[in-house]
Amino acid sequence: MTCAGARVQVAPVRSRKDLKEFLQLPWRLYAGDRAWVPPLLSDLKRVLDRRRHPFHQHADVEYLLARRGGAVVGRIAAIVNHRHVEFQREKAGFFGFFESAEDDDVARTLLEVAETWVRARGMEHIRGPMNFSTNDEFASPGVLLDGFEHAPAILMSHTRPYYPGLLTRAGYVKSKDLLAYWLEGPEPPQRLVRGVARLQEQQKVRLRPLDMRHFAQEVRTVQDIYNSAWEQNWGFVPLSEAEIRYLAKQLRPVLKPELCPIAEVADEAVGFAVALPDLHQALRHINGRLWPFGLLKLLWHARKIDAARVLTLGLKPGFRRMGIDAMLYLRIFQEGPRLGYPHGECSWILEDNWEMRRGLERMGAHVYKTYRVYEKAV
Template identity: 45%
Template sequence: MEATETLPEVRVAPPVQVMPVRGRRLLRKFIDLPYRLYRDNPYWVPPLRRDVAEILSPRKSPFFEHGQIQPFLALDASERIVGRIAAIVNGMHLKKYNDGVGFFGFFECVPDFAVAEALFNAAADWLRRQGLQHMRGPTNPSLNDMAGLLVNGFDRAPSILMPYNPPYYADFLERAGFTRVMTMWAYYVHKKYLKAEKLERGVELVRRRNPTITLRTLDMRRYDEEARTVLDIYNEAWSENWGHVPMTENEFQHLARALKQIVDPELVFILEDDGYPVGFSLLLPNLNQALRHARDGRLFPFGLIKILLAAKLGAIYETRMPLMGIRKKYHGRGLDALLVLETIQRGKRRGYEACEMSWVLDTNKVLLNALEHLGGVVDKEYALFEKPL
């Protein structure tokens, strides 16, 4: 299937009705839509339904301690569901920036602009009523979660915790008055094309200049304490990045509990200066290579068996580095090179063939240049869009 043939062309008969999601029955329909839309797409990786339900649950998701999510469904004249969107208020974002920006996420629709426009309008109207002046997205529900719109790289499956969508979504956003406000890149580094010699020389120089810096792996016996250390470094290291919103303690603990099930402690590194933690990096096995076999997003009755069988047969041979951070005081010392080199070397020893570094902001020219010199290639392009309300 060609990338432009992700979904069959359709024209929804007017009028398009958009309704807010209230109650479990409509929420199940909201969650179910992508599994129907992408049923025949070989690149889309189905998330587990229970994970999506948890993100949208005020009772289970710590996002709701400071934010709001209002989902909407679009129905055609025969009351068939043809699209969805969520309007999002991120309290932590507003607390940091006070810029009147609301968000949209969880956007999916059939290839009919009338449906997309109706959904965008519903989300915009709801955000206006919350007193907001701009709408940005997609975020699901925040930049600390799955975020960004795929705009290039449709003929390849996404890595773990990365989004996928058909090509026409970007066109729909632009026709609806959105403009791109940030570009993010996913770099693919394969061991066959790795150029590590220059990096190795640079790391040797960094080690000589910073003799008190040591590197260790994650201590699973102190997992909760280690998670708090990583949170502290992350919130400091990323604080000046475009769009950054600090994670709350509960949000990070929620994420840490989820990652504990899949993390390989030999692939999580913490840099210390004479015993004081100053940096970290996180490398995850690309579980999407196994999850893609559970097409309905359910573990039972057969999904778990398919996932475990795929993993046992060697389906997971790639990794993704979603997070890396260095405390501000230690910027400019080249310590990130220590983390990148150790990640590559340890990943190879653990049997992984390639790594996706994502996403990298277009403004981070230092890291972009470093990845290209390392032999990395641009694999996918993502973007965030915004419009005034």
Template identity: 40%
Template sequence: MTETLKIWPVQSSKDQKKFLALPWQIYQGDENWVPPIRSHQREMVNFKPHPFYQDAEIQTFLAARGDKIVGRIAALVNHAHNRQFDEQRGFFGFFECEDDQEAATGLFEAAAKWLADKGMDAMRGPVNPSLNYECGLLVEGFDCPPTFMMTYNRPYYPALVESFGLAKVEDLYAYDVELSMLDNIDPKLKFVVEEVARRFEVETRPLSRKNFMSDVRLFLDIYNKSLVNTWGYVPLSEAEIDHQSKQLRMLVTPEMTSIASIKGKPIGACFGLLDYNPLIKKIDGKLFPFGWLRLLMGRRHLKRARLLSTNVLPEYQRWGLGVVTIYRILPDALKFGLTEGELSWVLESNQLSRASIERGGAQITKTYRLYDRDLADFK
């Protein structure tokens, strides 16, 4: 007989440990799963302070059958999002669950009720904890591991989510690129890149090692300004920018970055990170006491990178300057020894970026989905 389901809000430190430990149970034996960086995960759910929560609220929940934890979820109110879009939308994230529809539905109901009590009219997710961090449910592409800072879940998760009545609102794509393809790049595309660079007198450079922190802040500033009209986007706060800058310092290799300027004015930035996931898997998500050292010592052997973001200021976005900004990275990437790359994530609705990427020969290998549901039933 199936044991009775119990769902409750996380309150104690004991509950927090159970919440954080669940993925190791869910993904036991799954070769494609990569554990989260444990210290980072504590921050992301606000068990340890993170600047995102200076303007947001979170409540985490657990589900159990008897003594066994079978699921978890977080309900989030992102006040910056609701100001930006003039709506009362809540979010869910950090969802993990056994293949147990009753448990999944119970978790979604708990999150929805908490959000409705906070005055929210609708729920969107998964976001962990926003579109500026890890987000989306993997719905296609379960045959290989995720790239660094991309989500992963069991193939049965979409059914659990959709059975609750959550419906697709937007897909996010991950494109794979074999760097050997660059030898056969479309001559027309290469001509466009060179012509745009000549016409606008674009100068490109990597992030400076000497002025690293100021260059990271410059990138994040361009990131904020360039995405103002992007679906669902909310700018990073100053506190988040500072926090992100410090975290990225140890992970960034300048060869994977590019800043484009016109007449001395920075107008575009491209930011890539090595795919640290194979190393994170080896250290089981533990940075301390020696995990950091293994990441730093092992990165020279990594052959894959993720291009996180290519951003151009709004007034320059129709001229192909994003491709010019990316192009600077390619020789350095080959010299570094990289053989593969992932461009992720790209919004389904971002036709301009998708057209440029697909014209360059990249292929969609993973699809992540965001879902919406009205909360009228929970008022």
């Protein structure tokens, strides 16, 4: 029980007990939320570990817990990403891993401590939630504005409906909305299929699956395209060598080459897309733990996965507006049903990325979730 009249106290995570409470808080806050998918605890521990996750090589992070009457009622991470400061040329800190009881005092106190922490390190704004950055592989940025009834797709977030109110009442304003599109299979319109095929022939674009036999080289190819494709996008920071190696290692076991097409023009790789089977459909059954029986449950339920998530797509700047994005999407939407994934999510898409949005909508996809990132001057 918490004491409603007790003062909220915020302190950094310093002990194993603190870390355990930081990790386990969502199990209490999301109890009864049928859409919530418990995160895999071993993955979350690895992400938070300053010695193991490469993000910490170029960032300062402080994990904070809020207590009231001895009970943990909230958590937050205060973040200064030095690569963001350098690349975006703005003094912006971040907050992430934000969870709070439905209590303005709890949320405001947590946020104020994070604001003070980033301001002490020279930052002029704070933005979030970011877990840790727009490149993060653990959970997407932002808090949900709608679509609460739908479970999150793999590597996407799910938050409580009262979070936007907590943030706005603490003085935060909209920074950017991120959209999740849903495509109900099994096949895109044939008129579109024929049009894309003609375009592919005219532009002399070759699509091929990811070559797992030369995985390291493929990772370098994707990194080169990704960093050039997203360079001008909101919030983008190039992936470091350590980050791309880490991300590739984490994703390799679940990659399906047919769902990771690479586009080539005159033997030059100019675009790529990556889709993953929605493992959240299986993870929701193991309560965040692989042992002692979670792994067996995971393998059992993984056989029933019927959806995939397109989590990234990139084109080199000189090859945009050629329809290559439509070719990549279409290839995934055609291969997905053949592999047992007739449905899919495409996320996240910036609200003002009209070129990508129009392409998805032509294929019959529709927005079914909106995530909002907030910011505040400090």
